[in-house]
Amino acid sequence: VATAHPTLQSAGPVVGSRSFLSRLRDGDEIARLITFLFAASVVLITVLLVYELWINSALPRQKFGWHFLVTQVWDPVMDDYGALPFVYGTLVSSTVALLIAVPLGIGASIFLAELAPARISDTLQFFIDLLAAVPSVIYGLLGMFIVIPFVRATLYPALNGAFGFLPIFKGPSYGPGFAAAGIILAIMVIPYIISVSREVLLSVPRDQREAALALGSTRWESTWKVVVPFAKPGIMGSIFLALARALGETMAVTMVIGNTPQIKASLFAPGYSIAAVIANEFTEATGDLYLQSLVALGLVLFLLTFLLNGLARLLIIVTTQKGSGRGNQ
C-alpha cells in the first residue's frame, strides 16, 4: 500500500523503488504496523479517559444538570451535591497564586532573558528547572509546617491590622485557607512562568532591541516597550499554563486549604478545592450519586485545564513562530 505514495515519507529518503514484499521481508512494514499500534494506543487511552469521565458522571448530570455548578450544598447525608464551594475555592486560591507569581515570574524571566549573561542565565534556569521538579507533596509538607504558621502569626495580623476593613482580610484566621493555598501554589507555578516566558523573550528578534536602543531608549525602555509587547501573547500563554497547573494541583492544596466546603470572602477563611475534595472523599464515597458527583467534579476540572492548556499552547506557538519568522529575514 505504501509504495503508492512514497512522498508521504516525511523524514528520510524515498524508498519507493523497493517492492512491498522486500520491505515486508526486511521488517519495515511489520515495524510500521507495530509502532503504529503503540502510537494509536495513546489516542485510544485519551479517548477512553474522556469517555470514562463522561459515563461515570451521568447520574449527577441527569439529576442536577447545570445547577450542579451553581449549588452550594454538599451534603452526603441528604445525597445532595453542588460544586460551587469547590469551584470557588479552586478559582480563588489560583487567583491569589497568580497575583503573586505573575509579577515575580515575569520579572525573573526578563532578568534571565535580557540582562543576565548566558552563563548565569543558564545556571539560574537550571535551578528553576530543579524547582519545577520538586514533588507537590513536599510543597504540601512545607505548606503545613512553614506557610500555615507564617500566615497565622505574621501575615494575618499584619494585613488584618492594616486593611481589616476590607472584606477579603476580615474575620478570624486559623492558618489554613485560601491565602495559604495561594502562596504555596504561587511558589509551585513560578518555575513554569519563568521557563516559558524566558524562552519566548529569547525568541524575540535581536533587531527589535537594537532598533529601540538606536533610537535612544534606555535598556529598560527597549525591554518594556518593545521586547515585552512583542512577546506578550507568549507570556500570556505561560500564565495560562501556570493557571492550568494551579487549578489541577492536588496534594499541596489539600494539605493547606483547610478542607471546609464554604464560600467566604475572607482569604484567611478555610475553603476547599475541586482536586482536594476528590482526593479526600473519593475512597469514602458511599452510594453511586456521591461517587459520580466526585467524578463530575473531575470532569469539570478536566474541561477547565483542557481549555486553558489549549489556549496557552496556541499563544506560545504563535509568539515563537512570529519571533523566529522575523529573525530569519
Place this chain on the structure above:
Amino acid sequence: MSLRLRWRKFVSHFMLTLTGICALVSVSVLFLILGYLVFNGGTSINWAFFTRLPTPVGETGGGMANAIIGSAKLLLAASLLGVPIGFLGGVHLAEFSGAKVASVVRYAADLLNGVPSIVIGIFAYSVAVLPFKRFSTLAGAFALGLMMIPITLRSTEEFLKGVPVMLREGAMALGASKWRTITSVIVPAAYRGILTAILLALARVAGEAAPLLFTAFGNRFWSPGWRQPTAALPEMIYRYAGSPYEDWHRQAWAAGLVLLGLILIINILARTILSRGISVPRS
C-alpha cells in the same frame, strides 16, 4: 545630562535591578526548601527508617521500608507501561507516520500531559480498580505509567527528528532497510536525549501522590506480589504529615528528604552528565 535623561536612566537601573531581585527570590526558594528539608529531615532520619515497617498507630519508632520498596515496584511497573508506548509511539511519529496521524497522536499526547494527576487517578480507578474490585500495585503503576507516556513520546519524536539526514542517507545507501536504519543508526544517535527524557519523566511520577490515593491506596505492611494495595513514599508523606502524631511528622520529614534527594539527584545527573550539549525539552 538633562534631568529627564537622568530620570530615565534611574528608572532603567531601578527596574532592571528589580528584575534581578525577582530572579534571586525565585531561585532562593529552591535553596530554602532544600535547607529546610535537610535540617528537619536530616535530624529525623535513621537506619530504622530504611529497614523497618511502620509501627502500630500511636507507637513511636518504625520506618518506611515498605513504602520505599512499594515506590520502587510502582516505578518499575509504570516504566514497563509508559516507556514502550511512549518510545515506540514516538518512533512511529518521527519515522513512519504521515502528517495527519502524527498531528492526531501529538494532540492526544499533549492533552494527556495536561490532565491533572487527580483526574488520571479517577480514570485509573475506573479501569484498573473497579473491574477487579481491589486496590493494587498494578493499578497505581497504571496511573503513573499513563503520566509517563506523553513526555516519553514527544521527546523521542523530537530527538529522532534531530538526527542529521546524512546519517539516514548513509545507512540507506549501504542498503539497510528502514527498520535496520532506525535500530542501528538513528536510535543510537539519539539515545542520550531520549534516556534523559525518560529519566525526567520517571523522576516526575516518582513524586506523585494524588493518582495513588485510590489506586495503590496505601498499606502499613509489606505488599507481596502485584495485586495487593501498596504504600509509596509520597503517599506516606501525605498521610503522616496530616496525622496528629509528632513522631509521624518526624518521619514525614525524613521521607520528604529521601524523596526529594532521589528526585533531585536523578534530575541533576540526567540534565548535566547524560544530556551534555543537548537541549532537553521541558515538560
